[in-house]
Amino acid sequence: MKSSIVIAVAASCAVGSAQAQPNDPLEPFNRAIFSFNDALDRAVLAPVARGYQAVVPELARQGVSNFFGNFGDGWSAINQLLQGKGEAAATMTMRVATNTLFGIGGLFDVASDLGMERQSEDFGQTLGWWGMPAGPYVVWPLFGPSTVRDSLGRPLDMAWSPSAAVNDSTVGVSLSVLSLVDTRANLLSATRVLDDIALDKYSFVRDAYVARRRNLVYDGNPPELPEDREPATPPAAAPK
């Protein structure tokens, strides 16, 4: 009895100010788009990705991921430069050079084995680094979760892609589709988990997306939000 009182008091301190209100004024609209995307994913994209995973050998799929990854690494290097992270930009530039030259155009990730680890940055993160707030949450048809800030960054991210680099539109479209299927296939195990752990998939994805992006802007070390505050006297002080 005593312990439950201690816990209750501590817990109420912990959450007195909690219930972080998500910045989601477009929720009804967003939910509709989210359902649309989810249905499309179930009907088309996820089955295609599963087929891709079943048919294409792992080595080849890894090569595809590495190729697109290598392209993306170049964009990361530029974004690191834009954020004034000289050392990271240099490492990523070396990484791209190494993988392009010794990894046969980026099909093999030899740089990781040499200790040059991928540190991804996109333009949405750069805008955040510059101090632009994330703004309201937005769900785009096909593209999925985003914020106003990330939506502004996205066109530039997309301009830097293998499909945008080729002149032939058929090749461009093929590359875009391959990139999409590759991305989806890499996410299959994560989305399988998602169906199990989310009580409401929409808000689960939204909250995780916003927290994850904030974490990325601060390079894995974000300052605590006021609602993160935990009680001064933890409930653990109570006997078990």
Next chain:
Amino acid sequence: MSLQRVLSGVVIAFASAAAVAQTAPDALIRQVSTEVIETIKADKSLQSGDVGKIVTLVDTKVMPHVNFQRMTASAVGRNWRTATPEQQKRLQEEFKTLLVRTYAGALTQVKDQTVQLRPMRAAAEDTEVVVRTEVKGKGDPIQLDYRLEKADGGWKIYDVNVLGVWLVEQYRNQFAQDINAGGIDGLIAKLAERNKGAKS
């Protein structure tokens, strides 16, 4: 087995015993992570996602180091104090089942990963610390952080961060939606239904 290997084994055993004795939070995380990964690597049925066996693994290796009551209380939020002891018990059970199933899914991905501790900033007198780790394997390293509190029985984990998302915070909104709709019992029913659905 050569004498040299026996000796190095003894040295390692002493070193890990010392790490446990001093119960530094980062040493604890290193120890638990290594134990879990080694256990999985040695057991094919764990890799294939045998939920029953994973529950045993979690109960024996992980749960002794977790203050799950605090974890659940923070996720439930202000409604925790109005819940009866019975409701609190049920909430903890259902929440744990939900998380263990998730964990089971994640553990099937364990292959050649290692856990590396990132530098920790904490003073000796701190009673709450964050231990940051990185899981390294194929692909990008995975950020995995822990919040720990100093309790009588040693350091206890009360929150986990995967890729920048704190678990307790993530569930606060999830739980609040169901509590607002159907109270504590509504949330318990929702969790139970979800757990039952996934088993079949």
